[in-house]
Structures are given as structure tokens and as C-alpha cells.
Amino acid sequence: MITNRKSAATLSVAVAALVATTAIAAARDQIRIVGSSTVYPFTTAVAEQFGKSGLGKTPVVESTGTGGGMKLFCAGVGVGHPDMTNASRAIKKGEFEDCQKNGVTDIVEIKVGIDGLVLAQSKGGTPLKLTLEQVFLALAEQVPGADGKLVANPHKNWSDIDKSLPNVKIEVLGPPPTSGTRDSFHELYMEVGAKKIAALKDMQKADAKGFEKLWKSLRKDGAFVEAGENDNVIVQKLEANKNAVGIFGYSFLEENASKLRGASINGVEPDYDTISGGKFPGARPLFFYVKKQHVGVIPGIAEFAAEYVSDKAMSKDGYLARKGLVALPKAEAEKVAAAVKAMKPLTAADVK
Amino acid sequence: MTDIAGTDGPAFRLDMTSDAAKRRIRKRYAAEARFKAYGLAALAVTTLFVAALVFDIIRNGIPAFTQHSLMMDVAVPADFVPADKRSNPVAIRSADYFPVTRDALKAAIPGIQSRQGERTLVRLLSSGAADELRDRLVADPGLIGKTVRVPLLLSDDADLYFKGSGTPIIKRNGVGTATPSGTTGEITILTSSNDFAAEVVAIKQAAKAKADTLAIEAARLATFGGQSLAPRIAEINAEIAELRARVDSPKVEEVLDGKLPSKLVEINGGLVKLTRLTDISVAGEVLLPLTSAAEAKPGNWRVVTYATPESNRKVSDLEIGYLERLREKGFVENRFNTRFFTAGDSREPELAGIRGALIGSLLTLAVTLVLCVPIGVLAAVYLEEFAAKNRLTDIIEVNINNLAAVPSIVFGLLGLAVFLNFFNFPRSAPLVGGLVLALLVLPTIIIAARAALKAVPPSIKEAALGVGASHQQAVFHHVLPLAMPGIMTGTIIGMAHALGETAPLLMIGMVAFIVDVPGALTDAATVLPVQIYLWSDLPEQAFKLKTAGAIMVLLGFLFLMNGAAIYLRKKFERRW
Helix, strand or coil: CHHHHHHHHHHHHHHHHHHHHCCHHHCCCCCEEEECCCCHHHHHHHHHHHHHCCCCCCCEEECCCHHHHHHHHCCCCCCCCCCEEEECCCCCHHHHHHHHHCCCCCEEEEEEEEEEEEEEEECCCCCCEECHHHHHHHHECEEECCCCCEEECCCCEHHHHCCCCCCCECCEEECCCCCHHHHHHHHHHHHHHHHCCHHHHHHHHHCHHHHHHHHHCECCCCCEEECCCCHHHHHHHHHHCCCCEEEEEHHHHHHCCCCEEECEECCECCCHHHHHCCCCCCEEEEEEEEEHHHECCECCHHHHHHHHHCHHHHCCCCHHHHCCCECCCHHHHHHHHHHHHHCCCCCHHHCC | CCCCHHHHCCCCCCCCCCHHHHHHHHHHHHHHHHHHHHHHHHHHHHHHHHHHHHHHHHHHHHHHHEEEEEEEEEECCCCCCCHHHCCCHHHHHCCCCHHHHHHHHHHHCCCCCCHHHHHHHHHCECCCCCHHHHHHHHHCHHHCCCEEEEEEEECHHHHHHHHHHCCCEEEEECCCCEEECCCCCEEEEEECCCCCHHHHHHHHHHHHHHHHHHHHHHHHHHHHCCCCCHHHHHHHHHHHHHHHHHHHCCCCCEECCCCCCEEEEEECCEEEEEEEECCCEEEEEEEECCCCCCCECCCCCEEEEECCCHHHCCCCHHHHHHHHHHHHCCCEEEEECCHHHHCCCCCCCCCCCCHHHHHHHHHHHHHHHHHHHHHHHHHHHHHHHHCCCCHHHHHHHHHHHHHCCCCHHHHHHHHHHHHHHHCCCCCCCHHHHHHHHHHHHHHHHHHHHHHHHHCCCHHHHHHHHHCCCCHHHHHHHHHHHHHHHHHHHHHHHHHHHHHCCCHHHHHCCCCEECCCCCCCCCCCCCCHHHHHHHHHCCCCCHHHHHHHHHHHHHHHHHHHHHHHHHHHHHHHCCCC
């Protein structure tokens, strides 16, 4: 009997605790950020600085991926929903409409910097000098054959594509389709590469959908390997296999400069200056989006955005550059800083 | 009748001595020996994998528990915090510590004038370098105006350098008498003997090797023929010609670049990084200033080689020069990294700790435990002892077993839908994490508790009923206490399972960067395995060590919990 009563008491305490906490979610004094795992290392650095400088409580930054972050961000307005989301690509039309539908009408887009999407290999391998066309021919599931018709990609070695490339097996490790990095790879490398191929010119005009499908499909015969979201895993695999090529953000190349070498694309080596100057073809802007309706409701949002775009953080000598973010060109950075001050929301016309 | 076969056919006799029988016996023994060998091999393979895994984790993880800092005498100026404000800890905390630590460091390596040199020097320190000094001053404001001996934390790259990710350093004494042309900036050094002949030969050999590989490449391309390759072949041939010319002409100055091992000269208390060299004279940039431009006798100066080329490592020659100088002067100390256990997460590897995640794990598990044990045990007691055996209870039983096999991410989705969206609980809270993990662990506990109850001999209950106890009394006074060791074992194993989960926590926002150590069930928090996952994905090399260190802590807890389960079982187990 006694034991029984004790258990019952514990149970009722637990239930009471549950009921009591239902009321807790009402107020929030801490900024909540979700989104891309590519932007996560930078946003967290800003969050830490923000907390250290006493501007407010250190924001909570979740790593959910660009798509997942957008979903959470657009789910509604109120303390239960995040205030900002990180994105390794611009917001999509569908996501924007979803936001509007749920009452998230005022979204401010802030470009924080540039990330170079690089192809890298171990320093032990033969250096690769590629063009975007060659990247497409190496990795697309279907490529134009001798008669101009599409055939399953026959290229086994890099030298099958172009004699001047090394005679080693094509083996590329990259991110899975859920990653924003993968989207960027398709757009920056595969699409541009496909557009340059003469045999595909007609198809691009006649069958736009088919053309898009073409550059959005990667080989499934083992030449392209999905290596997971964790870029460090790709780095480790490159160290082990000197013929393999990996796709990841420039910050990982910079951090592992002792072991890895970036492949030059269209004759441009991936380094800080070529990416910052817009010369390197595989450069992409990184964004974060602020829910303007939360400014003033959750304390510190405007200050956080200002810290992010401040010279101390975002400039070439800023602490984000030391974390691997490539700074925007000066003129553009000033424009972004002004936009943060004005907090001008996106309109449907701004979204592609 | 023919079915009594044995009567007229030859009688079947088991002959153990025939050859056939011996062969059969041998075959059986061989089969048994083979089976044992397979078992042993399987065991060996598993042990090997586990040993390799544990070895790798420990090898990577051990360095995470130590941290290099500079033990320095830091002069805190008297006007650092005005005397009337010294009683206010906030004033001491918010003072600017950067100039104080910078000056201490500059005093340790005097004579650096270039702005770049100064910046490089200051960046060797962590952004949290002054934390310990700050704590000391807050605790004892009387130290202001005095010189304080405190450790200044080094940055992650400097720390990694001392942990062995740097470069092998080779030193040899100079043979001739060396004469430097200056003490700072770009200088040349002449020697009376051909001290640098070996270096020049090495550079020429490297150039020759490169020319040879290029020649092979050109030959390969030439076999394809065709117009498109002609420019590339011409380009390669031009490069080969240039390299060969360098190799063949003995008196040309050789240029050292970042792709070759770095060569430096230690002379008159300074350090010069060589950029151009011939057999008897070298030119280079002064990294650490010389005390004088006097002649250095043989044996008083050294040629230093950093064997890893500069482009192949994280730390530059200048940084190595500074770090080695600091080490020679005895400032560098390797100390136990207490911060790893006392700090929350950070984006600076040397400042990051696991305390936030550890407390988050404890809070989450506490919620899980408080919910799981009473609900799980009562459900098990009811199902085992009181419930009628019918279709409904059968269905419930099957579903509890099914629930135990559901992928854990599903519980996360459920948590998102029910606790966050419906009950409006805060995101990232240990409370919600605990609730979700409770759902995950409940089936395990119910199944374990039922098995433990079933294992209590019926005679115990029957005896209790026989002396007049009610059914409830018999169960709670006699059966349940005897089943307790089994239930506890099941609970601890369930909790260990919950401790290692990350997937369900993603959905409810616990996969997050959280600096503050949580203090309540509704504060934002993360847990140990999530911390490991997040660290493993960051680009900084030093986080690799932190990841392994955190894995060691997590494994430690798992071993402890499983050990407790075994101990409890051994101690309280009763056999009948």
C-alpha cells in the first residue's frame, strides 16, 4: 500500500510540473535562430560576440539546414517561432509565399558574405585544372554523345573528357540532396557548365524542363558519392584517397590547407581574393533573414543584425573572415549595412 | 508382415571401430573445431574493431584535456581601474584587458616593430586569454597596480602547434664565420665557408624532379597528338626549359618559396627567414631582430630547417619563430584544461567546454527518469499481475513491443507535434527533450519490468495470498521488491540508451549552439551527443580533438551507467 501511494504521489507531482510549465512559453528574452549548417559557424560566432559584449542574452542558433530553417521560420509570428533563419541560398518563391500565407509578411534579407564552393583534392594527387563544362561532363547523369543525343555518362577517367586532364578515375564526394550546398553546386557548376556545351544549345531552348532535369541529375554509377552533411568526413576521405575530389565550402579548404588543394575552375584558383572579387565561378552569397515583425518584441534583434554586418565582424579583417567567411566587396558591404539600418522588407518582386 | 524389418534383414549394429565410423567421428570433431575457430575469429574481429575505435578516440581525445598557455608576469597598471571603483566587480570585469596582455607579450619578445609582426604576435593569444587574470582581479582587487603571474590562454592554432601538428625542426651549426648586413628588415648574410651548398643542391634536385615529371606529362600528351593540346604542350616545355636552365647553371641565385621546406638562420639572438641563396651568401627577412650586426663565429650561428613547407601547414614561419622563442624562454606551459569541464559551448575551440551539454543531459535524463520509472513500472505491474488476458491486452502488449522498435526520429516528430505545437512548450528545453526521450524509453522499461516480474517464482505470491494478503498487498509487498533489481537494470540500460540519442532532439530544437549553461528545465539546452555532432561538423582542426574528448566523457558515463546496472544486478539478485 505504502509503495503504491508513493508512486501515485510521484506521478501527480510530475503531472503538476507539466501543467505548470504550459504557461512558461509566454515570454522570451532570447533571440532564436534556425537554418543552414553552412552559415551556422558564422552566425554562432556573431551570437557569441553578441552575448559577450553584453548586448543581450546569447542567441540560440539551431542547425537545421536551409530548407528546414525556412519551414520553421515561415510557420508563423509569435514567441513560439524563430526570429531569424540562416540560408546558404536566397529564399525561394514557394517559401516566400508560404511565409506570407502564415502571416510572416515582413522579412528582411541580409547578405552576410560569400562562400566559395570548391572542388578540392589531396595534395598527393595530380593537380586538376577544370572548366565548368568538364565538371558537367564528369558528373551529369546524361551527357550528349557523339551524335548529339543524350547518352548515359560514359566517362570513367578524367582523361576521357579531355586528354589534357590526368588519367585517373573520376571519383567525386559531395553533399546529399537535402543540403543547401548541393543546390548551390547544381546552380553554380552544373547549370553553367551545361549551358556552355554546344550540343545542348537546342535542347535548352526547346525543352527547358528537360534541360533543368539534365543539370539537376548527378551520376548514380559510383563516380559521384554522397558523403553526408559533415564536410569533415569528406576531408578525411580525401586524405585517404588521393584520386578523389570533394565538394565543400571554402572555409574547409582554408582550414585544411596543409592537406588539400583546390582545383582551379576556368583557370581561376580558389582563394580568398578570387572568391571575394567574384572571379572564382563557384562563389555563392550567404544570407540571413530577419522577421521584422519580431523587432521590438524580442529584445536585441536589431542590435544582433547590426553586430553581424559591423566592420568588426564582416570586413576583411573581421572575426568572421578568420572563421572562413569571405567578405563582401566594400561597396556591397556598405549597401548591406545601410539596408540593415533601414530594415526594408522583401517584396514578392524581389524573390525569384 | 514386412514392417518388422529387423527380424529377417541383417541386424543393425553400431560399429564404432570401422573405418567409416572413425571417419564420421573425425568429421564431427573437425566440425566442432571449425565452429570454435569461427567463434574465436568473430570474437577477435569484434575485439579488434572495438580496440581500434577506442584507441583512435583516446589518441585524439587525450590532447583535448590539456591546454597550452603562456605563464607570464603581467603588469597591471595602477590606473587600470580607478581606485574608487575597485570595490565594484562589474567595473573590474568590464575593463579592457587587451592592452595589458598585449604589453606583457611584447615584453617577452622585444624588438618587434612591424605592424604585421605585432598583429601576428597578438593573435597567438586566445580571445579569452585574459579570463583568468580577470577572475583573479575580481577576487582580489588589491592586485591592481602590481605584477601578477597568470597563465594566458594560447589560441587554438598555437595550442595545436605545441601538441605536435607543426613541423619537424632540424638545426645544424654553421661552419664558416657569418656576417649579417643589418639587424632588422631585409638583410643578407655572408659566410666564409660554403655553408648553404647542401640547400642549393636540394633546391636544384627538387627542380630537376619537377622537370622530369613535367617531361613525362608532356610525352603523354604528345602521344594523343591533335591541335587542341599543342598550346598546353608548349607551355609545359617552356616550364621544363626554365627549370633545366636553373639546374644546369651553378652560380644562379636560388629562390625559396612556400612550396619548399623553410630555411632560417639563427644568428646574434635573432632569426632570419631565407628567401634567396647561393653557396656562400643568403638574403632574407628578419623575423626576430638581431641584437647586433657583428660577425658570428663558427658554432655561434645555426641553419634551421622547418621540414614541412610553409604552404603545407597552418602556422606560418613567423608564428613558429615566435612560438619557439616563447618556448625557449620557458613561458609555455601545458596545463589540465579545466575549462573543458566548466565552460559552455563556444566558437573558439580553446574556450569551448562541455558543461552546458553535460548539465543539459542531466536535466533531460532527470525528466525522463521521473516520468519513466513510475509509469513504466506501474504499467508493467498492471499488465503482468492485474490485467485480464484478453484481445485488448494482447493488442497492447504487441504494440508495446512494436514501439520499442520504432526509429527514434519518429518520437521527435511526435514531440514536435504534441509538446511544441499543441502544448506550446518552449523549443530546445530539456523538459521537452525529457518527455520525448521518456516516450522512447518507456517500452524498454515496461518490457524489462515485465520480464523481471515474471521471473519472481509464483510460490512467493501464493504464500502471501495463503496467509491472507490481498492481491495488491501480495504484489507490492512481495513480488515487486523481489523484481526490483531486474527493473533497475532495465531502467539504467534504458537511460543509457536515452543518453546517447540525438535524432529525436533535432526536431524539438536541441541541436543548437547554446553558450549559457542551462539552469532550469525550460532554459535552452543541448545534450552531450548533440554537442559531439555539432563539434564534429566545424572546420577548425582543434574541434576534432574536442569532439574526441567529449566522446570520451560520454563513453565514460555510459560505462558508469552500465557498470551500475551490472553491480545492482549482482548485489541484489536472488536465485531460487
